[in-house]
Amino acid sequence: MAASTGKGGVTSFQKKSRTKTLQIPGTRPSSQGNQLLVSTGVPSLDHIIGGGIVVGTVLLVEEDSFGNYARLLMKYFMAEGIMTRHPLLLSSAELHPKQLLRDLPAPVSDDIGKAALHQEDVSSEKNVEKEATMKIAWRYQNLRTEQPELGAFSKFGHYYDLSKTMSSEMIDTAPSRLFYLPDELPLEEQGMWNSIRNPAYVKLLQSIQDVVREGQFDLTVPQPKDVSRTVLRIGLHSLGSPLWGEQDGGTSHDTSLPHFLHALRAVLRTSLTACLITIPTHLFQDMAFTRRLEKLCDSVIRLESFAGSEKEQNPAYKDYHGLLYIKQLSQANSLLSYMPDCNDFAFKLRRKKFAVEKLHLPPELQDSQQREQDDPVAALKTPSTGCFSTSGKSKLDF
């Protein structure tokens, strides 16, 4: 058996890769092998959208009614960027981006511990191994121990603890650019729509373009080989809310936001960026407008929280805090998008963790109803999965 203490692998077998993929810490290639993915910060969400956000595309999160869970997803996205040392660009109109950044979830302690104590661990492990000689697997005696992780920042997908906040030194040392609408655009100019375009969106797109150009994320500009490349994370919180100047609830005749998304796609496709946008689509009266926005983004998920609705009391949903719908998945650079097994997902927010799971009904509720009409579990069993919800069931009320 050819054992080799080569460049750090256990065997000398090197997989021959035909394409030269960029090696960027914090990213990984997709299952098809030709696209780079970055993590959203929530590993269960990464799993259901096909591994992560494809670099060069937009993940649109349609907000729930109070916006809490969408804001939480944005915080996870930013926290993941800090852990993987990706530069951030965060924009917000309502609360100052600094406030959003101050309140990020702290990573679970072994991840930072490993990075800090990496040097001491390696040397101590080596000493321990020398003493214990192997009796049975003596062929493996000369091999090095398993390569310790390069560091927390090259891992894909970290776990976070919501009960603690990330230390401020970590946040302050991370490269970030903040866009707070009232600072960038004085209040007088915001309401003026003398052209077809909303000046707030134009300003935002210009600052995105500036950051892409200065930070050398642009793929069309050739870079020298020794410059290490990284991915820019763009988070646009609560775009399209009335604070951005969206008038009359987004009717179909309003083209400022669709044009912004189209131009944003042009910028993102030729640069190393991944973008997460949250839009409060529940404020838009016209479904057609929402549909147009969805078509101009690559992946779309919608959050529906139970807070304040009648579903909160429904015993079938008692383990969860809301539902998550996948409306569209990215088809950029490939013929097919990732196809999940099913489309019934729910999320729950525990004290320390936010997780997304497949929705499954409890096998039996404690007190089952006498009449089938009142039974909430039976009501949920009508097929409402998939692209269409064909509920043709008519109830006869007596």
Add this chain to the structure above:
Amino acid sequence: MFTELNIILGFDHLKPPKGQFVLISDSLTDGSFLIHHFLSLYIKGGWKVCLLALAQSFGHYNAVGQKLGVPLTQAREKGQLRFIDGLKCSLQMYTCTPQEGQGENPLRVLRDKKATLRPLYDLVKTQVCSEEGVLDGPTLLLVDDLSVLVSLGVSAKDVSDFMHYCRVLMCPTQQSQGAIVSLVHKDADVEDEENSTLFRHMAYHGTVHLAVEGLSSGYSRDVHGQVTVTFRNVQDPSQSQTRKRRLQYKVEERNVSFFAPGTSRAVL
């Protein structure tokens, strides 16, 4: 290029048909795999192709083209493929200041309410025709997609005027040299007036209509949807006006397989 679809459509993959206006419409799903099908079919058939790309970048078509065996970068260098980058024009229009002016941008209509899509038509004409102003050999105009223009604020009337002019240029009769393939979104569950008006206009132009939609029974991992092919018979009034075929499909990494409804490999 999907061979099963070619057989159903009656298109010969060695000699793609002339004078056809293919309209692709999709409802609640994504029909853009058909765009890649026609792109690879006509490039392999040796036609000149003008791709008006409003929805995706060149890298996207190239990446899919490589999987289907059609190297688009080489076709572009040789001149067989003329690519009009709609994303770049739209970005330029969005960020340029009024002082700079719109210059030669074909999508001037996005800023200037009084303009139409005339500059875009002129650009297509220069790409497709020779100096005399007639078609230079068999040429295909591929538009991906028209609903993006509607979302960006162009009225359905302007878009249908543009397509009318293109049709007169490329394939006014079944014997002309050119062909057009275009894609329109037509979601069944929302009431999008502009898109439905546009679709209705386009339906009268089209000789072949491919309607892509999801299954009526819901989401399935093995059968991704169904395609209804409608042939409009404008030539021969004695025969029945339209002929319909329905197929189900499944999108895979390098191919899309089409089969008769109910004969999916997962079911049989």
